[in-house]
Amino acid sequence: NAGVTQTPKFQVLKTGQSMTLQCAQDMNHNSMYWYRQDPGMGLRLIYYSASEGTTDKGEVPNGYNVSRLNKREFSLRLESAAPSQTSVYFCASSRRPGTSGIYEQYFGPGTRLTVT
Amino acid sequence: GENVEQHPSTLSVQEGDSAVIKCTYSDSASNYFPWYKQELGKRPQLIIDIRSNVGEKKDQRIAVTLNKTAKHFSLHITETQPEDSAVYFCAAILSGGGFKTIFGAGTRLFVKA
Numbered sequence: 001n002a003g004v005t006q007t008p009k010f011q012v013l014k015t016g017q018s019m020t021l022q023c024a025q026d027m028n029h030n031s032m033y034w035y036r037q038d039p040g041m042g043l044r045l046i047y048y049s050a051s052e053g054t055t056d057k058g059e060v061p062n063g064y065n066v067s068r069l070n071k072r073e074f075s076l077r078l079e080s081a082a083p084s085q086t087s088v089y090f091c092a093s094s095r096r097p098g099t100s101g102i103y104e105q106y107f108g109p110g111t112r113l114t115v116t
Numbered sequence: 117g118e119n120v121e122q123h124p125s126t127l128s129v130q131e132g133d134s135a136v137i138k139c140t141y142s143d144s145a146s147n148y149f150p151w152y153k154q155e156l157g158k159r160p161q162l163i164i165d166i167r168s169n170v171g172e173k174k175d176q177r178i179a180v181t182l183n184k185t186a187k188h189f190s191l192h193i194t195e196t197q198p199e200d201s202a203v204y205f206c207a208a209i210l211s212g213g214g215f216k217t218i219f220g221a222g223t224r225l226f227v228k229a
Contacts, residue, residue, distance in 0.1 A: 031215050033215075033217065035219075040125070040221060041162065041221055041223075042122070042220055042221040042222045043205060043207075043219040043221045044219070045216065045217055045218065048215065048216060048217070050215060056216065058199065058216065058217075059118075082162065090160070093120055094215060099227075103148055103150070103165070103209065103215065104150070104162045105150075105162070106218065107159040107160050107161070108159065109150070109159055110159060
């Protein structure tokens with residue numbers, strides 16, 4: 001049981017380049033999330049997907065797009081990278097809203113992205 | 117928009133003392149309040165949570181309190197140990213709204229031996 005996996009672990013991009021961050025979970029969770037973490041700013045929600053087939057904007061969606069490919073996979077795309085997008089990106093997943101019990105979000109190991 | 121304020125940003129305590137971290141949320145519809153611990157270079161992990169219909173919850177040395185009227189919730193760690201040193205994040209979630217999650221900015225806790 002791998003939990004939440006992310007690829008790549010590290011990436012350096014030049015301004016204007018594009019890339020896709022991949023995330024997959026094997027816990028049969030319905031909900032998935034993308035966050036960015038900057039020093040002193042905590043975790044900021046970029047996009048989330050309550051269930052397969054739906055996606056919604058979070059706090060900081062500008063400059064990003066997402067795809068919920070299937071129940072397991074949720075990708076984040078940077079179409080034209082900017083230095084302001086230098087950050088650590090975390091993917092997370094949780095059980096479906098409305099189910100009883102703890103709504104714990106399980107995080108992936110993170111992707112450290114640098115845009116020069 | 118929704119906002120979660122967390123204080124203090126840094127907290128230093130002696131081993132064995134208590135630590136208290138406070139959060140305030142803006143969206144009165146939020147109904148689930150988890151706390152995450154993040155050790156250096158690692159991913160955040162849930163340590164305790166509380167729902168809006170509960171005022172207090174305890175798990176060994178950690179406890180969380182919630183005041184819905186004031187929109188405040190707090191994390192209390194008693195008998196702190198050096199391994200409690202980490203960054204702690206609070207969050208507010210509207211579980212009926214697709215689980216949109218807003219985190220506080222974090223508190224870096226140092227426990228001095």
